[in-house]
Amino acid sequence: xxxxxxxxxxxxxxxxxxxxxxxxxxxxxxxxxxxxxxxxxxxxxxxxxxxxxxxxxxxxxxxxxxxxxxxxxxxxxxxxxxxxxxxxxxxxxxxxxxxxxxxxxxxxxxxxxxxxxxxxxxxxxxxxxxxxxxxxxxxxxxxxxxxxxxxxxxxxxxxxxxxxxxxxxxxxxxxxxxxxxxxxxxxxxxxxxxxxxxxxxxxxxxxxxxxxxxxxx
Amino acid sequence: xxxxxxxxxxxxxxxxxxxxxxxxxxxxxxxxxxxxxxxxxxxxxxxxxxxxxxxxxxxxxxxxxxxxxxxxxxxxxxxxxxxxxxxxxxxxxxxxxxxxxxxxxxxxxxxxxxxxxxxxxxxxxxxxxxxxxxxxxxxxxxxxxxxxxxxxxxxxxxxxxxxxxxxxxxxxxxxxxxxxxxxxxxxxxxxxxxx
Numbered sequence: 001x002x003x004x005x006x007x008x009x010x011x012x013x014x015x016x017x018x019x020x021x022x023x024x025x026x027x028x029x030x031x032x033x034x035x036x037x038x039x040x041x042x043x044x045x046x047x048x049x050x051x052x053x054x055x056x057x058x059x060x061x062x063x064x065x066x067x068x069x070x071x072x073x074x075x076x077x078x079x080x081x082x083x084x085x086x087x088x089x090x091x092x093x094x095x096x097x098x099x100x101x102x103x104x105x106x107x108x109x110x111x112x113x114x115x116x117x118x119x120x121x122x123x124x125x126x127x128x129x130x131x132x133x134x135x136x137x138x139x140x141x142x143x144x145x146x147x148x149x150x151x152x153x154x155x156x157x158x159x160x161x162x163x164x165x166x167x168x169x170x171x172x173x174x175x176x177x178x179x180x181x182x183x184x185x186x187x188x189x190x191x192x193x194x195x196x197x198x199x200x201x202x203x204x205x206x207x208x209x210x211x212x213x214x215x216x217x
Numbered sequence: 218x219x220x221x222x223x224x225x226x227x228x229x230x231x232x233x234x235x236x237x238x239x240x241x242x243x244x245x246x247x248x249x250x251x252x253x254x255x256x257x258x259x260x261x262x263x264x265x266x267x268x269x270x271x272x273x274x275x276x277x278x279x280x281x282x283x284x285x286x287x288x289x290x291x292x293x294x295x296x297x298x299x300x301x302x303x304x305x306x307x308x309x310x311x312x313x314x315x316x317x318x319x320x321x322x323x324x325x326x327x328x329x330x331x332x333x334x335x336x337x338x339x340x341x342x343x344x345x346x347x348x349x350x351x352x353x354x355x356x357x358x359x360x361x362x363x364x365x366x367x368x369x370x371x372x373x374x375x376x377x378x379x380x381x382x383x384x385x386x387x388x389x390x391x392x393x394x395x396x397x398x399x400x401x402x403x404x405x406x407x408x409x410x411x412x
Contacts, residue, residue, distance in 0.1 A: 145373045145393075147351015148333075148366075152373055172352040177375025177393045193349060193379045 030075035031111040033084060035119040038098060041065040044090035045123065047072075049082055058090075076111035083108050084119040092170045092198050095123040126170050128200040131163035132191070132209030139182030144189075144211065146174050155211075157182065161203045162211065168196045176209050187213040246314050248291055249280030250322030256371075259299035260326065265292050272324075274299075279324070289314050293322050301370045302326045330367035331396050333374055335403025337363060343382035348389075348405065350376050357405075368396045376403050385409050 033049045040058045047054045052072050059066040076082055085105035089095040097103045098120035106119050130146060134155065142155040150166035168174050175193040190210045194201070201209065248264055252272055260272040264281050272279050285291055293310035305326040312319065333350065337360050340346060346357040353366040368374050376392035387407040394400065 145351075145375050147349065147353060147377075148368045148372045148374045148396075149351050168352070173347075173349040173354050173379050175349045175351060175375060175377030175379060177377060179373050179375065179393055179395070193377045195379075 029078050029112065031078070031080075031117050032075045033072040033082060033117045033119070035070055035084065035117075035121060037068045037070065037095070038120065038122040039065050039125075040068050040090070040093070040095070040123045041125055042090035042092045042123075044088060045086070045093075045095055046088040047084060047121070048087040049084045053087055076117070078112040080111045081108055082111060082117065084117075086121065089123065093123040093125050095121050098122045126198065127167035128170070128196060128198075129163050129202065130166075130168045130174055130176070130196070130209075131161060131200075131202045132176070132205070132211065133203040134159050134162055134187075134211045134213070136213040137182060137185070137187065137211070138215070139185040139213070141180055142178065142182040142185075142187060142211075142213070143180035145177055145179045147177075152179060155182075163202065168201075170196050170198050172196050174201075176211075178211070182213060184216055185213045186216055187211050244284040244286035244289065244314075246285050246287060247280055247318035247320060248283075248285045248293070248314070248322075249278065249320050250293075250309070250324065252276055252279055252324040252326065254302065254305075254326035254328055255299060255324075256328065257299040257301050259297060260302075260305060260324070261296040262324065263294050263296050265290070266294070269296060280320070285314055285319075287314055287316055291319065293324075295324065298326060301328055303329045329370040331370060331399045332401070333365040333368050333376070333396070333403070334399070334401040335363055335376065335391070335405060337361060337387070337405040337407065339407035339409075340382060340385065340387070341407075341409070343385040343407065343409075345380055346378070346382040346385075346387055346405075346407070347380035348376055349379040350374050354379060363405075368400075370396055372396050374400065376405075378405075382407065384411060 037056055041060055042058060045056045047056055049072050052074055054070060054072050056068055056070050059068050083105055086095045097106060137159055138157055140157045144153045144162060146164050150164055153164050155162050173195055176189050178187050181187060191207050192209060255272060255276055256274055258274050262270045270281050290313055293307050295305045298305040305324055308323040310322050337357055340360045348355050348357060350365045355363055355365055357363055373395050376389050378387050381387060385407045387405050390404040391402045
């Protein structure tokens with residue numbers, strides 16, 4: 001009898017202790033996992049916390065990407081450890097923790113450590129090299145440009161390919177022009193313009209940018 | 218012989234000690250900061266109207282050779298700016314050194330830009346012409362004048378046809394060059410194709 005009552009009391013005490021540990025919905029504070037994504041310009045971003053994945057859609061108006069807020073559906077409880085990471089970037093972009101190029105996962109933290117869980121990310125649109133083929137170039141001094149902002153490329157006599165000095169962002173237009181003709185020759189550019197695809201443009205392209213040079217006179 | 222060596226040594230020691238004190242500017246604190254938009258020589262800075270500091274092309278930082286004293290007033294000004302700039306502004310250029318070096322002054326130069334304009338003929342209402350100068354695009358819907366984004370002085374430009382209009386082929390003349398002033402002679406000529 002006495003033994004039994006002690007045992008019962010112990011069990012009850014244990015149950016009470018477990019409840020206070022947050023076994024059920026005990027009214028403890030919960031923490032949504034939130035944040036923002038800067039410069040998200042393309043579809044395909046998936047963020048992850050624990051086993052939850054969340055697709056984040058871009059909001060682009062007139063070529064300007066608005067800051068996109070996100071909130072994971074399931075909330076954490078006080079003390080829950082968490083990480084937030086980039087599970088997948090859009091194909092045209094690379095996304096990472098805001099201001100930390102190359103770092104795609106937050107340092108591990110626990111819910112309640114800070115008043116709110118807010119993890120900002122940012123995405124950079126990929127850039128690719130722009131170049132093509134050259135035929136017939138024997139003179140020195142050929143200079144090629146892609147408009148105004150990507151620098152000037154001086155091409156050596158005899159070159160059969162070229163790559164402009166500055167990579168071009170996906171979906172930006174390009175237009176290759178001859179800024180300076182080589183000595184004794186005139187060069188023209190075919191397939192000179194286009195919109196940057198999600199890969200490099202070079203001499204191996206299907207219809208490569210081609211600079212064709214012929215001797216003057 | 219020995220005494221002359223000794224004397225020379227003393228003179229050198231004196232010179233060194235004077236130099237380390239920076240002559241007239243007897244200070245221990247560095248005064249400097251950051252520059253941007255400097256692609257040519259010609260930027261000259263002064264502190265309190267003192268000796269010139271020439272900042273070379275493509276520099277991103279500067280610091281005055283003379284150290285400045287603690288608790289002293291500094292006033293950094295632009296004496297002259299590179300020839301290709303519209304202006305060079307100093308941000309945070311005045312203050313009191315207090316106890317610490319000042320390395321947060323910003324000199325922001327803005328490179329002079331020029332317009333890039335031209336004229337389209339022969340379009341006769343054909344739709345779809347898009348001109349580009351590298352990443353800058355302008356859609357053209359009618360014959361007449363057009364204007365691309367402004368271009369920095371000394372930079373190249375190359376206006377090309379990014380997208381031909383329906384039922385016409387356009388070619389660009391005077392589309393390539395280096396900006397030395399406003400450009401207004403880019404000529405785009407369109408010719409009807411097919412029936």
